[in-house]
Structure formats: structure tokens, C-alpha cells
Amino acid sequence: MHPQIIPALAGVVISVFAACNGSNGSSGSTAGATASTDGKTIYQKTCVACHNSDGMGAPGMYPPLAKSDFLLADKYRAIRQLLKGSSTPVTVNGTSYTGMMPPQPLSDEEAAQVLNYVYHAWGNNGFTLNAADIKAVRDTLK
Numbered sequence: 001m002h003p004q005i006i007p008a009l010a011g012v013v014i015s016v017f018a019a020c021n022g023s024n025g026s027s028g029s030t031a032g033a034t035a036s037t038d039g040k041t042i043y044q045k046t047c048v049a050c051h052n053s054d055g056m057g058a059p060g061m062y063p064p065l066a067k068s069d070f071l072l073a074d075k076y077r078a079i080r081q082l083l084k085g086s087s088t089p090v091t092v093n094g095t096s097y098t099g100m101m102p103p104q105p106l107s108d109e110e111a112a113q114v115l116n117y118v119y120h121a122w123g124n125n126g127f128t129l130n131a132a133d134i135k136a137v138r139d140t141l142k
């Protein structure tokens, strides 16, 4: 093989990947975020208003993510919660919450990163996800 061909090919692979990633992002400020965006930044931008920077939510309104038995029990349910939102009442650590969480407009990569942050922040010892896990759940929601 010609030695010059290899860098050229690598360039093609990288730009195809970037294009897929970009088209996955939906409307608003999250569009175009790259794989280097970290979960904490996404959390501070999109979840903090309801779930709080300490992950404790707001009493009676927004459930906690810190030490949440609901969150830590089932990673697929947590992914669905993010992608689809939910207004089905949930019981978290013995308290019932009846509010509505809107669907979060995140790409697969962003959703994985923000959940990985949540799963390992505030003393949580939870799952580690990747974009393929998110996509698998997203495909079941279509």
C-alpha cells in the first residue's frame, strides 16, 4: 500500500464520525457538541435547574439523583427517562414524585456522558455507559 494513503483514509474516517455525531444532536444549544464535551458540563447546562448541583433535586418536586435507588437500579430505565421524559409517578428513596420531566434533547454520546457523570457523582457507584447503550434504547423507542 502507498504510505500516503493511510493518513488520507484516517481523515475520511474521522470526518464521517464527526458528521454522524453532529447529526445526532437535536435542536438548541446542545447541537454540534462534540465527543469532548464532558458529562459535568452537560449536567450543569441541562439537568441542574431541576436536580440541583448537589444532585439532591428539590423536596416534593424533583427527585434526587444522588444515592437514588431508582437511578442505580436499572440503567435502561434511566436512559429511557432521559430520552423520553416521564410523567409517570416515581418513588425515589421512599418518596413519591409526581412531576413531569421533559425529554432531554441529547445525542447518544452526550446522554452517555451525562449519565456517566450522574452515575459517579455525589458518592454514587453506578453503571458506565457508552453511546451504543443509548442508541440501543433509543431504537426501542421509535
Ligand code: HEC
Pocket (backbone or CB within 6 Å): 043, 046, 047, 048, 049, 050, 051, 061, 062, 063, 064, 065, 068, 070, 071, 072, 078, 081, 082, 085, 086, 087, 088, 089, 090, 092, 097, 098, 099, 100, 101, 102, 104, 114, 115, 118
Ligand atoms: C424540568 C425539570 C427537569 C430537568 C431539566 C431534568 N429532570 Fe430529571 N426528573 C424531573 C422530574 C420531575 C422527575 C420525576 C419524573 C417522573 O415522575 O417520572 C425526574 C426524574 C429523573 C430520573 C429518575 C428518578 C431518579 O431520581 O432517579 C432521572 C435518572 C433523571 N430525572 C435524570 C435527569 C438528568 C440526567 C437530566 C439532565 C440531562 C434531567 N433529569 C433533567 C425533572 C427534570
